[in-house]
Amino acid sequence: MASKLSGNGIYEGSRIILPEHREAYLNEMNVQERRGKPILDDQEVQLIEELIMESYKECRSVTLTVFNPFDDEEIRGVVASIDRPNRRIKLVRGEEDYSWIKIEEIAEASL
Missing domain, CATH: 2.30.30.100 (SH3 type barrels.)
Structure with missing residues (x-):
């Protein structure tokens, strides 16, 4: 039991991504890729x-x-x-x- 708790072992075996979390992550990545509007003289x-x-x-x-x-x-x-x-x-x-x-x-x- 001690080996699971050391070195982030408890979280390594339980990696699950919910569809809602994946969608929120992808939306956040899209927001970060936005460009600003160019300023024209x-x-x-x-x-x-x-x-x-x-x-x-x-x-x-x-x-x-x-x-x-x-x-x-x-x-x-x-x-x-x-x-x-x-x-x-x-x-x-x-x-x-x-x-x-x-x-x-x-x-x-x-x-």
């Missing part, structure tokens, strides 16, 4: 807004890199409308495929 913000306006006026396709805490997403489409009070744009990617994107969430834009 005024020139970059102005360039992004100019490309959005150019896409809107000329119906040209634009590629936007949208910030995500885990992995940035590149979306290509044409700006169909601009919602100035809410600072978001409607980006149309196909016939009926569109998404509303907040301007603050755009990290990069290119034509």
